[in-house]
Amino acid sequence: MVSLSSLSDEAASLTDVTFGYTPSRPILSGISMRIPRGKVVAIMGGSGCGKTTILRLLAGQVKPSAGRVVVNGQSVPELKKAELYTLRRRLGFLFQFGALFTDMPVFENVAFPLREHTDLPEPLIRDLVLMKLNAVGLRGAAHLGTNELSGGMARRVALARAIALDPLLMMYDEPFTGLDPISLGVVSQLIRRLNDALGITSIVVTHDIYQSLNIVDYIYFVAAGGIIAEGTPAAIRASTDPFVKQFVNGEDDGPVPLHMKAPPLAEDFLGRMGV
Amino acid sequence: MVNGLLRGLERLGAATRKAVTRLGFASRFLIAVLRHTPTAFLRLPLTLREIYFAGVLSLVIIVLSGLFVGMVLGLQGYDILSRYGSSEALGTMVTLSLVRELGPVVAALLFAGRAGSAITAEIGLMKTTDQLQAMEMMAVDPLARVVAPKFWGGVISMPFLAALFSASGVFGGYLVGVQLIGLDSGAFWSNMQAAVDFQLDIVNGIIKSAVFGVIVTWIAVFEGYDTKPTAEGVSAATTRTVVEASLAVLAADFILTVFMFRGV
Numbered sequence: 001m002v003s004l005s006s007l008s009d010e011a012a013s014l015t016d017v018t019f020g021y022t023p024s025r026p027i028l029s030g031i032s033m034r035i036p037r038g039k040v041v042a043i044m045g046g047s048g049c050g051k052t053t054i055l056r057l058l059a060g061q062v063k064p065s066a067g068r069v070v071v072n073g074q075s076v077p078e079l080k081k082a083e084l085y086t087l088r089r090r091l092g093f094l095f096q097f098g099a100l101f102t103d104m105p106v107f108e109n110v111a112f113p114l115r116e117h118t119d120l121p122e123p124l125i126r127d128l129v130l131m132k133l134n135a136v137g138l139r140g141a142a143h144l145g146t147n148e149l150s151g152g153m154a155r156r157v158a159l160a161r162a163i164a165l166d167p168l169l170m171m172y173d174e175p176f177t178g179l180d181p182i183s184l185g186v187v188s189q190l191i192r193r194l195n196d197a198l199g200i201t202s203i204v205v206t207h208d209i210y211q212s213l214n215i216v217d218y219i220y221f222v223a224a225g226g227i228i229a230e231g232t233p234a235a236i237r238a239s240t241d242p243f244v245k246q247f248v249n250g251e252d253d254g255p256v257p258l259h260m261k262a263p264p265l266a267e268d269f270l271g272r273m274g275v
Numbered sequence: 276m277v278n279g280l281l282r283g284l285e286r287l288g289a290a291t292r293k294a295v296t297r298l299g300f301a302s303r304f305l306i307a308v309l310r311h312t313p314t315a316f317l318r319l320p321l322t323l324r325e326i327y328f329a330g331v332l333s334l335v336i337i338v339l340s341g342l343f344v345g346m347v348l349g350l351q352g353y354d355i356l357s358r359y360g361s362s363e364a365l366g367t368m369v370t371l372s373l374v375r376e377l378g379p380v381v382a383a384l385l386f387a388g389r390a391g392s393a394i395t396a397e398i399g400l401m402k403t404t405d406q407l408q409a410m411e412m413m414a415v416d417p418l419a420r421v422v423a424p425k426f427w428g429g430v431i432s433m434p435f436l437a438a439l440f441s442a443s444g445v446f447g448g449y450l451v452g453v454q455l456i457g458l459d460s461g462a463f464w465s466n467m468q469a470a471v472d473f474q475l476d477i478v479n480g481i482i483k484s485a486v487f488g489v490i491v492t493w494i495a496v497f498e499g500y501d502t503k504p505t506a507e508g509v510s511a512a513t514t515r516t517v518v519e520a521s522l523a524v525l526a527a528d529f530i531l532t533v534f535m536f537r538g539v
Contacts, residue, residue, distance in 0.1 A: 059412060088411075088414040089414045091412070093412040097405070099405035099406050099409035100406075101406055102404070112413070116413065117414065161413075
């Protein structure tokens with residue numbers, strides 16, 4: 001079992017981070033988490049709880065109003081634009097729906113980071129692109145246009161593009177959304193396999209508990225701006241925490257209520273009838 | 276009554292502040308784009324591609340519109356000039372109308388509708404589908420890679436399009452005046468040559484079209500980049516590009532004309 005305290009080598013960490021898109025409504029308040037090197041860590045929670053914001057903080061797209069965000073030993077909010085871009089060359093980011101460039105075919109999409117950041121000769125770029133596509137099982141799709149791909153294929157191509165520059169840290173934003181069961185299995189196994197084969201670190205932001213329990217090493221549950229539960233998949237399965245139980249079992253009512261806060265029933269219904 | 280007046284003033288103030296803030300944003304955006312100009316020219320294929328999309332693909336609409344506008348000018352001009360017995364000045368009238376005003380202005384309006392809207396929609400959709408963000412995450416600045424080449428592609432295309440519009444318009448005027456009505460071909464061309472001044476008419480027309488090119492493309496790239504990332508957002512931004520660019524071109528045309536042709 002992985003114990004986070006025993007792993008001092010961190011790929012990334014958040015310490016007492018507070019952030020809100022508007023100051024009056026903080027999304028994250030005093031959150032801390034550590035991402036050990038070489039592991040696959042899931043950040044889970046309901047929609048709109050700030051999961052994706054954590055990735056944006058790590059990638060330096062937004063700055064925290066308080067706290068420290070460290071990636072690969074560097075304090076991200078303090079980096080200048082050029083330094084941030086240098087760091088980002090070592091980060092891979094998979095967007096929810098892939099975000100492939102629609103004006104380029106599959107091959108050029110994967111070649112994009114290589115062409116932008118290296119002066120490699122064309123034959124080498126070709127070999128590298130085919131290798132990356134082969135790693136996601138889509139070498140045969142190199143010549144296709146992005147409009148010819150299914151949702152699952154598009155995400156795998158985007159994954160090949162994200163690992164083109166051999167990142168230290170891969171970030172996945174809702175990689176399982178809207179996939180059929182087969183694609184779901186393929187993508188989740190790829191996340192695990194690539195992590196181990198390339199020796200990278202992965203952060204998976206998702207609300208798909210079943211896939212996560214199968215492939216990740218550690219899970220953080222985020223709700224109400226903080227971490228309300230964390231642990232290995234085995235610990236999460238055995239957890240008696242009401243929130244974790246509700247989330248794992250998909251119960252409709254519990255600590256996260258089914259009904260949004262509203263006036264009492266009688267007041268709402270009878271009031272309207274003028275009784 | 277007083278309250279209503281105050282509320283109206285409040286709304287006017289808020290709208291003005293919003294407009295000024297937006298203009299400020301757009302100006303800072305333009306400066307940022309200009310800062311990436313070296314990229315647009317060092318990576319010439321990117322800009323050439325945009326010249327193709329904004330310029331070459333607009334050729335048909337520009338040349339055809341120019342031809343029709345020139346033919347209408349020929350008919351109307353002949354009708355008016357013949358009242359004063361000076362129908363041989365038709366070539367001069369058609370050409371001066373085109374190179375001074377209609378060429379740059381109508382070409383810019385068509386350019387805003389054809390290329391400006393396409394630029395806004397493309398950048399807006401790239402934003403909506405996270406493509407710009409993906410680029411940023413790959414440490415590639417979308418301002419340098421996408422926006423600057425599109426901006427320069429539009430700016431470079433516009434004067435050529437205006438010149439072609441004027442040229443095909445003059446030819447349209449010739450078709451109507453000489454071929455249809457039967458004016459003397461020599462008088463048509465030689466009067467035109469004698470009356471059109473290179474500096475005053477042609478160069479000023481080119482300056483106008485270059486300024487319009489900057490205005491239209493600036494608005495198009497800004498609206499695209501500033502799109503609300505939804506389907507309605509892209510559609511609203513595209514509409515705004517055409518409306519704002521058209522109004523800005525007409526207003527700028529008045530200002531430029533005041534400086535160029537005052538008291539001449």
